[in-house]
Amino acid sequence: MIQHQEGGLKRAKEGQLGMLIYQEKKFIFRLDPMAELQTHEGIIQHQNLINLPWGSYVESHLGKPFLFLEPTLRDILLHIQRRSQIIFPKDIGYILLRLSIGPGKTVIEAGTGSGALTTALAWVVGPTGKVFSYDKRLDMQELSKKNLIRAGLDQQVEFRMKDLSEGCDEKDADALFLDLSEPQKYLDVVRKALVNGGTFGAILPTMNQVSALLEGLQDQHFGMIEVCEILLRFYKTVPQRLRPLDRMVAHTGYLIFARPLMDGFEE
Template sequence: MIVKEGDTVYLRSKKNKFFIKVEKDKIFSTHKGNIDLNQLIGKKYGEIIETHKGEQFLILKPSLFEIILYGIKRNTQIIYPKDSAFITLKLGITDGMKVLESGIGSAGLTIVMANAVKPNGKIYSFEKEEKYIQQAYKNLQLANLEKYVEIQHKSLEEPLPENFFDAGFIDVREPWLYIKNIKNSLKNGANVGFLVPTTNQVSKVLESLQEENFLDIEVVELLERHYKPVPDRLRPEDRMVAHTGYLIFAKKGI
């Protein structure tokens, strides 16, 4: 694959790393010398580019993982890869599915789900805060996935298409208010997930799911622990993220 104008490129030397957007007639400066971005255009991913001081950089195409963590601009707390990867597999999201999402936030999860439904499926993302929508769309463009997502400026209070979605994921403050509406919009047996940060919210979502006869209700949290990658002094990092959110999953029953 060839580097084009507008691409986001991951430049990696032995010691340094940069995520940069490729623009014409621009110079990118590092303390190891400058890179003329015109020279990047037309190179193949995996090739090497040198600064004017001779420092070598690998030209890499960032993965979705890297785009989510280092590329997208965040206006909200994002759903992290440990969670978004699990959610997407747990919900069974795959090519061709129509998936309900609300809200879109910074599109951290949307990117992963959109990549899973392509080329024939679509994410229908309802976001009630207009201010997030434009940036979310740009973030999807960065990942080249915008055509698999339909963003609507809309709250979950408003009518949803009935018996329409193959799966859904809800990341709003009071999901229990909309469970009935969500249920009607899902096909029988469709998986739905929720992320909420507090135990009080978990309890309220569980109550609503039981009332609406959802099946296979589960609550899960994932903890990600990193180690210092030193072979002869292997040990966990001193600190870790202790909480991103509780994940709740269920299936629409009869």
């Protein structure tokens, strides 16, 4: 048995997000001493979880064992409420890397959707950064707000309900990402909103759309253009039978990245 010094254990606190796992089922919630989690496998009182070390096992009133963990960003993204297809965590991770998102950055996104990327951006920029999210649909922005409040990240995000063709209210953003069907139509807006040398990204489902964007990027004098897709394969975690699982997370979209160039520079 692994031994821990009592003072070194990280414990759950009231108001934090917690996650209980029973077999393949995950339940994410904010710890409230007056609340309880009701499942088909029994009821668990939140007050029995507060101050409990993360990584502990707890039993429901039916005696079913649940693993108690602090949810990762991936857990949160996969369990957000959604009314539209979300950008998958495998793509989001690379988007954050390629756009150089970090604490204190200012980021613009257009195409809020259910708010998966919005949530990840808010998580990474932290309380010193800001995310500005554009969408024409009020219902999608309201859903995204609910997801952000649930994750405790709503203070990092400001929503703009407006068509991007009208321009961005912000200037000198560090990065800008488009989840729109015809992003090439907004490249002039992108250039005006980004700081010189900023980073641009987009996601598209088909090659025809990617080709149209590539033509637009060349016409609008963007450089460092790249197109890629992320394929994710998991493996069976049994040492004696290590092999790929039968299913994998394959094509979910093409990712396009570029940088606006100064006039007079030819790549």
